[in-house]
Amino acid sequence: MGFPKHLTSAIIRLELPKNDGGLILTKNLYLSCDPYMRSRMSRSTEGSYVDSFTPGSPISGNGVSRVLDSSLPGFKKGDLIWGVINWEEYSLIKDTSSLIKIQHIDVPLSYYTGILGMPGVTAYVGFYEICSPKKGDTVFVSAASGAVGQLVGQFAKLYGCYVVGSAGSKEKVDLLKNKFGFDEAFNYKEEQDLNAALKRYFPNGIDIYFENVGGKMLDEVLRNMRHHGRIAACGMITQYNLDQPEGIQNLFLIVAKRIRMEGFLVFDYCHLYPKFLEMILPLIHEGKITYVEDIVEGLENAPAALIGLYSGKNVGKQVVAIAHE
Amino acid sequence: MGFPKHLTSAIIRLELPKNDGGLILTKNLYLSCDPYMRSRMSRSTEGSYVDSFTPGSPISGNGVSRVLDSSLPGFKKGDLIWGVINWEEYSLIKDTSSLIKIQHIDVPLSYYTGILGMPGVTAYVGFYEICSPKKGDTVFVSAASGAVGQLVGQFAKLYGCYVVGSAGSKEKVDLLKNKFGFDEAFNYKEEQDLNAALKRYFPNGIDIYFENVGGKMLDEVLRNMRHHGRIAACGMITQYNLDQPEGIQNLFLIVAKRIRMEGFLVFDYCHLYPKFLEMILPLIHEGKITYVEDIVEGLENAPAALIGLYSGKNVGKQVVAIAHE
Structure with missing residues (x-):
């Protein structure tokens, strides 16, 4: 299989068939x-x-x-x-x-x-349930201008965290800083040395990493995690189209730094949707959360x-x- | 630096120096x-x-x-x-x-x-605090006859889990099965295909992996973890002497399978030592736990x-x- 390439046409009558059994x-x-x-x-x-x-x-x-x-x-x-x-x-x-x-x-x-669908609940669950945030934590979000990342960053800011995001263009970095209120943001494509970039924005290390990309970024983040840090593994988009996934070389740091890395899927948290709506709708109406x-x-x-x-x-x-x- | 190679001699008087300030x-x-x-x-x-x-x-x-x-x-x-x-x-x-x-x-x-020192508390904390065990869970322990592994396996058996261990010789495998009461054990050096070996002992997957070795074993365990599985990362001994650690290629499975992988160090749990002694001493005296x-x-x-x-x-x-x- 590959990516979808073709559109096909079919005729559908815009009325329900008789005796349809419920449609x-x-x-x-x-x-x-x-x-x-x-x-x-x-x-x-x-x-x-x-x-x-x-x-x-x-x-x-x-x-x-x-x-x-x-x-x-x-x-x-x-x-x-x-x-x-x-x-x-x-x-x-x-x-x-x-x-x-x-x-x-x-x-x-x-x-x-x-924001009001799956990506919204994903950001909500990932940040509040998986990241175990504390006020003042340093938070790094990759793919930070995406459907989920932009919300995670805003949730973390509302929570009182220091938040840095990475994205793949100047336009996205500007969005992160100027529209979503991230403290800092950088274009990972322009960094020769991701480790150095992370050290620049997190001189004392990262408490929480919201993982959307995997691969080299994850490896460098592991080097910059603080002791007792948390990694919420939401996705690893850089790996999905590779025949052979990239190897993560610094995983042994999970032991020395007592890191908790936890994968999660929104499907396990559908019961939280009403609670989520109750939180997010006022934030949208009051302009405290924005969505691009x-x-x-x-x-x-x-x-x-x-x-x-x-x-x-x-x-x-x-x-x-x-x-x- | 390298491994210690030399013994040196020095003279020490077997009495305390005067005015030593407390020694x-x-x-x-x-x-x-x-x-x-x-x-x-x-x-x-x-x-x-x-x-x-x-x-x-x-x-x-x-x-x-x-x-x-x-x-x-x-x-x-x-x-x-x-x-x-x-x-x-x-x-x-x-x-x-x-x-x-x-x-x-x-x-x-x-x-x-x-058993009454650091490895004992490590096994205790790792199993009871990090693995979140449930009766009936399937548990895999690597380096299972080692200082920590042999205890983890016995704790898991006492808890009502199904326990399999890996070790590096026939003698160790015999110990695991006949002395420590593991349900199954295998010599990883004799397995051409670790994935197949794990599938043989865990046809329905692994709920808990107690990680002592890292590298290829971890990669194959990730393929065999069940959804919502837990990995207690205690150590990765196969990696400590490598110039370049082996890359872990299947880490993205942490997302799809909602795996929690958590590193821990016994130093963070010293306060549990009295509680640990209270549990372990009777088990030793009653012959319910053995230690080689x-x-x-x-x-x-x-x-x-x-x-x-x-x-x-x-x-x-x-x-x-x-x-x-």
């Missing part, structure tokens, strides 16, 4: 491009936590849809939903178990692919948007707008 | 050879958590001594102590802050270098004993007996 007909509005989707493009099962895509069928991912018609109890025409949907303009959905009805519409609907999206228009541009994630083409959360209604 | 004179009985000592033979400070040895001075480590004379309050002639002592036959000690007076002498005194030592006689054989650790020459806890009194 909803949706118009799909926004699609989410997320790094984890790479693992669904492989047949390998080792370490995969979601099913592989089925070649020839539409790929699926998180998205936002409008219900056009429903023969299922609990859904009615006009409802807005988010959850796992197919990458297509309209869908007939039988299994609604992953779908959540949207209650708050005084925010951009696309937010349900990001990179919205590409049109389903035809979705494959390139997804592929672009892995080379960091997106600036902020990558969204595909199929329709604004 | 104890000790006869040193048992020395402990521990893997962490390798890090003290390097000038590099990165990741080291104990001071380097001073070339030309005796090296130091844990050991057991008899007090011959004392001008310090709290110590008197005849006392037995354990803690950090010099590798020499007699010592004059000013700083007693690392020394603990031995209260229980109805056990072999050498045990204070092992590899005792080398004579200070002159201490350097080879220490060096032997890193190629697994020792069978059980490596001790040097300077004198049995």
Whole structure:
């Protein structure tokens, strides 16, 4: 398998079939491009936590849809939903178990692919549950302008931490410093020596590393972690397209520095979503949290948007707008 | 620096100097050879958590001594102590802050270098505090017949876990199965394919890995960990003598499998020593825990004993007996 390259056409009647046994007909509005989707493009099962895509069928991912018609109890025409949907303009959905009805519409609907969706809960769980933050901790976030990183940095600032982010362009570094309020930020592509860069921003070491990238950056971070530091392993995007992952050479420092490194997946924390919404909605409304999206228009541009994630083409959360209604 | 090679002689008068300002004179009985000592033979400070040895001075480590004379309050002639002592036959000690007076002498005194000393507390803390064990968990211990591993395996068995150990000889594997009560054990040197070996003993995966070796074994264990598994990183002895550590390639599995990997050092848990003694002494007396030592006689054989650790020459806890009194 490889990245999705082709769009195919099929005819769908915009009405529910008779005696359908319970379906909803949706118009799909926004699609989410997320790094984890790479693992669904492989047949390998080792370490995969979601099913592989089925070649020839539409790929699926998180998205936002409008219900056009429903023969299922609990859904009615006009409802807005988010959850796992197919990458297509309209869908007939039988299994609604992953779908959540949207209650708050005084925010951009696309937010349900990001700050109010999976990336938002990921940042929330990763920072508050996995990082064990303390006021004054030094926090480093890689891929810091991405869907999750931008939120982790802002959560950490609100918590009273010193926060530095890395990203892959001047534009992103500017965003980190000027829009998201990171204390410092750097463009990892312009650093000859990542160890030196980290020492520059963390002369006394890193208490918390929010890990999104893996590889060389992780190796250099390990050298700069403080004793009893925590690494929340959210993803390792630099490794997903390699035939052979890069070896991490400094892992033995986990012992000497008593580091806790913990992987986590948002799927284990769905029960926290209501609590998360309660926290995040006021922060959005009061302007205390901001969120940057990179919205590409049109389903035809979705494959390139997804592929672009892995080379960091997106600036902020990558969204595909199929329709604004 | 390198491994210790030479013994030197010096004269010490077996009496306290006058107006010494507070000293104890000790006869040193048992020395402990521990893997962490390798890090003290390097000038590099990165990741080291104990001071380097001073070339030309005796090296130091844990050991057991008899007090011959004392001008310090709290110590008197005849006392037995354990803690950090010099590798020499007699010592004059000013700083007693690392020394603990031995209260229980109805056990072999050498045990204070092992089951009743640092390795014992390491196994206790590592298993009960870091591994978060549950009855029925599948547990894998590497370097399983060593000073710490043999205890971890026995603790896990007492806890109701399924326990498998790896070691480097048939003799050690026999010990694991027949003396320490491990469910299974294997000689890693005879396995062409560590992944296959682990799959043989853990067809449904590993819940807890007690990590003593690092390198290739860790990489293959990561492939065999279950979701939400725990790795207690106690040491990585295979890496200590390499110029360049081996890269760990499967670390990204920490995310997909939500693994927690946590390094720890016994020095952070000294306060648990009384509680530990309360647990372990009855187990020893009732024969519910057994401990195998590899005792080398004579200070002159201490350097080879220490060096032997890193190629697994020792069978059980490596001790040097300077004198049995």
